[in-house]
Amino acid sequence: MTSVKMLVLAKSYKNGGRCIAGKISEDQPDNKVRLGGWVRPALLDKQGNATAPITANEYMYIKGGFLKVLDIVDIPIHASCEVSGQPDNFVVKPSQKWSKHHHFRADCVFNITDVPTNIWLDTSTSSNQVTKAYVDAGGVSQSLYLIRPVSLKVTLLNEYDSWNSRYQKKTHASFFYHDVFYDKISITCPATRNMLKGRYPDEGEEGVTIELPDGDEYALTLSLSPLLESTGMHYKFVATVFDKSGSLQKDYAA
Known part of the structure; x- marks a missing residue:
């Protein structure tokens, strides 16, 4: 090929x-x-x-x-x-x-979702990551999924990053999938960040948790990272958020 x-x-x-x-x-x-x-x-x-x-x-x-x-x-x-x-x-x-x-x-995206049993659920650690041991044991047959979440919420943060010595805006997702709660998963979707860019808290203020306007009518592309050597972990990301109308990816894409 x-x-x-x-x-x-x-x-x-x-x-x-x-x-x-x-x-x-x-x-x-x-x-x-x-x-x-x-x-x-x-x-x-x-x-x-x-x-x-x-x-x-x-x-x-x-x-x-x-x-x-x-x-x-x-x-x-x-x-x-x-x-x-x-x-x-x-x-x-x-x-x-x-x-x-x-x-x-865009409306056809909801017809092609995956239905895995779980999203790389490594019970030895928090739900936003998996250990090297989990991957080495064959726990990851694929590192991408398109799923329908339940009770999707987005938390907007503006926290001090000691590694880079500056405040940094962060965007985290939480949701349920097959009755398991997944939390603090970083959103790297440009459209979602663009849509919410005016809603982040000021530097050092408490994070703001919001629901997106279409409730449970979203699909997510989830991605697992390569190993980060400094922590020995693979991290989960929300790479894309889709709404049924397609307006999110059409109007806010970058």
Whole structure:
């Protein structure tokens, strides 16, 4: 295989670039598509691991314009890879342009959700992370899910970050899935952050927890990070938030 055709279900913030991911897409008659497993294009980092974020130089299309969530795109494959905690990754070649085929209807996202038993539930630690031991024991068969949460809430924070010696705005999600409560999961979805950018507390003030306007009518792309060596943990992220009207990704996308 020299390329992957993919429905884009994440274009989230990651270390100055983007984490882009989606489901393999196969064209069908009558402008329909058949979707397969998850994939995540990545660049090689300095250690030769396929975990580096994608830059605008890659996700700018060969005919101009930039990749958007829900685009169906053709991405050249440079190499396969093995990444602990992210078995969905493949390597793209820097500066090799991608091409767009179609755009997927926003309301159809709710027809393609996954139904895992749980979201990488490592009971030895908090619900927003998993241990290296959990991954090493085979607890992660895929590092991406598209799910329907229950009782989704967003907490907006403006806390002092001692590592960077400055205040930093943070966006966390909490929700129930199959009666399990998941909490303090960082939201890296650009559209959600843009929609809420005027609602963060001032520096040092208490966090603000809000419900999004459509109640339980949301779908989330959830992503598991590679191992962070300094903590020995893999972290969970809300990479994309979808509403049924599509307005969130249309009006606030970045």
